[in-house]
Amino acid sequence: NAGVTQTPKFQVLKTGQSMTLQCAQDMNHEYMSWYRQDPGMGLRLIHYSVGAGITDQGEVPNGYNVSRSTTEDFPLRLLSAAPSQTSVYFCASRAQGYSPLHFGNGTRLTVT
Amino acid sequence: GQQLNQSPQSMFIQEGEDVSMNCTSSSIFNTWLWYKQDPGEGPVLLIALYKAGELTSNGRLTAQFGITRKDSFLNISASIPSDVGIYFCAGPSPGNQFYFGTGTSLTVIP
Numbered sequence: 001n002a003g004v005t006q007t008p009k010f011q012v013l014k015t016g017q018s019m020t021l022q023c024a025q026d027m028n029h030e031y032m033s034w035y036r037q038d039p040g041m042g043l044r045l046i047h048y049s050v051g052a053g054i055t056d057q058g059e060v061p062n063g064y065n066v067s068r069s070t071t072e073d074f075p076l077r078l079l080s081a082a083p084s085q086t087s088v089y090f091c092a093s094r095a096q097g098y099s100p101l102h103f104g105n106g107t108r109l110t111v112t
Numbered sequence: 113g114q115q116l117n118q119s120p121q122s123m124f125i126q127e128g129e130d131v132s133m134n135c136t137s138s139s140i141f142n143t144w145l146w147y148k149q150d151p152g153e154g155p156v157l158l159i160a161l162y163k164a165g166e167l168t169s170n171g172r173l174t175a176q177f178g179i180t181r182k183d184s185f186l187n188i189s190a191s192i193p194s195d196v197g198i199y200f201c202a203g204p205s206p207g208n209q210f211y212f213g214t215g216t217s218l219t220v221i222p
Contacts, residue, residue: 004154033210042212042213043155043200044212045209098162100160101210103156106152
């Protein structure tokens with residue numbers, strides 16, 4: 001009953017460092033997405049994927065890359081971290097159509 | 113992106129009181145979702161609404177899909193301490209991406 005699993009839970013980076021946030025789901029969902037959550041801003045969509053091999057940009061894609069080689073995994077890459085990327089990142093997945101999103105427990109990232 | 117206006121931004125209530133919050137959109141939605149987020153966790157789905165005018169309950173929670181399809185309401189009756197958290201509304205864009213409101217932070221005072 002894992003659902004959506006995100007790793008790591010916490011990460012501190014220095015400006016300019018790179019890292020990958022991992023996301024895996026075991027519900028066979030075609031759709032996966034990444035959101036960032038900042039105080040007073042709600043959840044904003046970074047990138048999403050409607051299936052393996054297909055990705056697209058959301059509202060705030062700059063500074064982030066994604067790929068989707070399998071149905072289960074949807075990693076988010078920061079190539080050169082900036083302090084403005086300090087945030088809590090959530091991965092979410094859903095079945096087709098207007099099915100609700102299922103969220104992971106988030107990764108809290110601090111960039112100094 | 114899509115504008116979802118959620119109000120109030122925060123609420124401080126006494127245990128046992130009822131709570132009402134709402135969400136409005138600048139465009140028509142065909143689905144409304146309500147989520148709750150506990151500290152340090154991801155949002156969890158409370159109620160999903162799929163039809164204008166629909167009224168759906170989940171225990172002490174009741175949500176309604178506004179008939180204009182541009183708003184939705186969430187009510188919590190007889191609040192308890194574990195109702196504390198942030199409540200989000202969400203709806204899909206024409207491209208089927210879900211947009212979220214900025215959240216209502218609920219504090220329940222025992």
